[in-house]
Amino acid sequence: xxxxxxxxxxxxxxxxxxxxxxxxxxxxxxxxxxxxxxxxxxxxxxxxxxxxxxxxxxxxxxxxxxxxxxxxxxxxxxxxxxxxxxxxxxxxxxxxxxxxxxxxxxxxxxxxxxxxxxxxxxxxxxxxxxxxxxxxxxxxxxxxxxxxxxxxxxxxxxxxxxxxxxxxxxxxxxxxxxxxxxxxxxxxxxxxxxxxxxxxxxxxxxxxxxxxxxxxxxxxxxxxxxxxxxxxxxxxxxxxxxxxxxxxxxxxxxxxxxxxxxxxxxxxxxxxxxxxxxxxxxxxxxxxxxxxxxxxxxxxxxxxxxxxxxxxxxxxxxxxxxxxxxxxxxxxxxxxxxxxxxxxxxxxxxxxxxxxxxxxxxxxxxx
Amino acid sequence: xxxxxxxxxxxxxxxxxxxxxxxxxxxxxxxxxxxxxxxxxxxxxxxxxxxxxxxxxxxxxxxxxxxxxxxxxxxxxxxxxxxxxxxxxxxxxxxxxxxxxxxxxxxxxxxxxxxxxxxxxxxxxxxxxxxxxxxxxxxxxxxxxxxxxxxxxxxxxxxxxxxxxxxxxxxxxxxxxxxxxxxxxxxxxxxxxxxxxxxxxxxxxxxxxxxx
Numbered sequence: 001x002x003x004x005x006x007x008x009x010x011x012x013x014x015x016x017x018x019x020x021x022x023x024x025x026x027x028x029x030x031x032x033x034x035x036x037x038x039x040x041x042x043x044x045x046x047x048x049x050x051x052x053x054x055x056x057x058x059x060x061x062x063x064x065x066x067x068x069x070x071x072x073x074x075x076x077x078x079x080x081x082x083x084x085x086x087x088x089x090x091x092x093x094x095x096x097x098x099x100x101x102x103x104x105x106x107x108x109x110x111x112x113x114x115x116x117x118x119x120x121x122x123x124x125x126x127x128x129x130x131x132x133x134x135x136x137x138x139x140x141x142x143x144x145x146x147x148x149x150x151x152x153x154x155x156x157x158x159x160x161x162x163x164x165x166x167x168x169x170x171x172x173x174x175x176x177x178x179x180x181x182x183x184x185x186x187x188x189x190x191x192x193x194x195x196x197x198x199x200x201x202x203x204x205x206x207x208x209x210x211x212x213x214x215x216x217x218x219x220x221x222x223x224x225x226x227x228x229x230x231x232x233x234x235x236x237x238x239x240x241x242x243x244x245x246x247x248x249x250x251x252x253x254x255x256x257x258x259x260x261x262x263x264x265x266x267x268x269x270x271x272x273x274x275x276x277x278x279x280x281x282x283x284x285x286x287x288x289x290x291x292x293x294x295x296x297x298x299x300x301x302x303x304x305x306x307x308x309x310x311x312x313x314x315x316x317x318x319x320x321x322x323x324x325x326x327x328x329x330x331x332x333x334x335x336x337x338x339x340x341x342x343x344x345x346x347x348x349x350x351x352x353x354x355x356x357x358x359x360x361x362x363x364x365x366x367x
Numbered sequence: 368x369x370x371x372x373x374x375x376x377x378x379x380x381x382x383x384x385x386x387x388x389x390x391x392x393x394x395x396x397x398x399x400x401x402x403x404x405x406x407x408x409x410x411x412x413x414x415x416x417x418x419x420x421x422x423x424x425x426x427x428x429x430x431x432x433x434x435x436x437x438x439x440x441x442x443x444x445x446x447x448x449x450x451x452x453x454x455x456x457x458x459x460x461x462x463x464x465x466x467x468x469x470x471x472x473x474x475x476x477x478x479x480x481x482x483x484x485x486x487x488x489x490x491x492x493x494x495x496x497x498x499x500x501x502x503x504x505x506x507x508x509x510x511x512x513x514x515x516x517x518x519x520x521x522x523x524x525x526x527x528x529x530x531x532x533x534x535x536x537x538x539x540x541x542x543x544x545x546x547x548x549x550x551x552x553x554x555x556x557x558x559x560x561x562x563x564x565x566x567x568x569x570x571x572x573x574x575x576x577x578x579x
Contacts, residue, residue, distance in 0.1 A: 174452055174453040175454055179456075259558045261558075261559045263432075264553055265555060266554065
């Protein structure tokens with residue numbers, strides 16, 4: 001089938017492009033049910049972006065939910081074998097309340113998960129795929145990565161209670177050095193403040209990290225990713241930024257967020273989530289990300305000036321075959337044509353044509 | 368085309384003070400001094416656009432990317448918890464969020480505490496952290512009269528000098544958190560307009576340091 005992609009919106013195009021990229025790297029599509037047992041989400045409430053879930057009672061009396069998230073279902077169904085890595089992607093609708101908005105929405109989410117005996121290559125591959133995903137959406141993109149191990153080590157050293165730890169991590173996410181100073185107290189927390197104010201070009205940040213009290217293993221992990229990006233010629237748009245924070249109850253290791261110029265929030269978000277795997281009784285590790293397709297509407301270049309290329313008016317009594325012929329001829333070059341007896345109000349057309357006794361005449365040309 | 372840096376300023380005295388700082392930081396926009404009702408001002412040559420918005424809306428403009436940076440009180444940030452970077456404490460517009468009550472008020476922990484406030488989330492968080500059961504009465508203004516009329520036991524509100532409280536026979540009971548104006552930035556804008564945003568933060572930080 002040949003189809004014209006000019007009819008596709010940028011978010012629809014992105015879905016096709018992303019699927020083809022993931023397929024190319026051997027990720028197989030994971031198709032799932034729209035419903036999931038509510039219990040799964042209750043047990044992992046904080047993992048969800050919003051804890052509002054649409055629920056209903058199934059015919060067997062079980063409390064079910066319309067999926068607010070895909071990752072949990074994938075983990076639940078994955079097998080756990082040593083030496084094996086499962087590579088999957090999905091393109092699903094999820095139902096949730098977006099932050100700061102009112103009411104439930106259906107959100108299209110495309111994502112990718114790499115689950116199993118994860119090695120450094122898998123991590124780099126997922127990150128490169130995240131970068132390629134951003135690249136297909138726009139030329140102006142940035143991928144921010146951080147390492148949660150570095151962050152939680154720095155927080156652990158502070159000897160503060162859980163509540164304060166949570167607030168400290170929030171401040172790191174806000175790039176908020178003044179509140180950090182207040183929370184950590186005089187003299188303490190210097191390392192955290194350095195981490196918050198050290199961001200930018202990945203290589204440069206790594207050099208700076210080497211001078212700080214940061215575990216060598218974590219620096220090596222970051223360096224591995226940077227080298228992979230340099231190899232793929234993507235390093236220019238890779239930044240290290242510790243304000244990419246995630247809940248350390250679920251996530252560990254490398255975490256990342258992707259931004260597109262013109263979209264006010266991250267369009268891509270992901271990370272290593274071995275902790276979530278452990279919580280769900282799995283032994284292996286995992287890394288993945290999701291692309292929030294609904295946000296891509298914002299980058300629609302310009303809304304088209306016209307609803308239709310040609311409006312073809314005909315009068316009552318015009319022979320059917322004449323109308324068929326005329327629309328077929330006018331739509332030959334991929335133009336859109338609508339045949340109507342009267343001009344619909346507010347329809348914006350490029351050309352207005354009239355059909356009378358098989359003769360087509362042009363009444364208006366706005367092109 | 369030069370990319371514009373969009374700055375949301377809170378209408379009023381605080382916003383004017385902040386504009387003064389940003390002007391000194393190298394982001395002037397002379398047309399802002401013209402006395403008219405316009406809300407948007409541009410300095411095209413420099414690539415900067417200012418606009419005046421209701422102080423409690425600044426965070427929304429920044430979170431949704433209509434403004435790249437803005438200035439909002441910590442009270443607004445705590446109440447709405449927008450997903451933005453909080454880059455700098457400007458150390459101006461200082462006041463505190465406090466619980467105030469009539470002078471003869473005695474807190475009875477056996478009763479549900481009735482709290483009148485504009486800042487429902489801040490009040491809830493504060494009393495939740497203390498495990499105290501409360502009844503929130505959300506008001507939009509003249510909070511001070513709520514305890515006088517018996518609508519509430521206490522109020523949670525911003526206290527600057529305490530004059531309004533005194534005149535209404537109230538006094539500060541507990542301070543919840545100190546408040547001041549903060550420079551906030553949209554997370555995505557920060558990636559793509561880093562140079563301009565970093566410059567304005569650096570220069571303004573120097574000014575607040577000097578003041579200390």
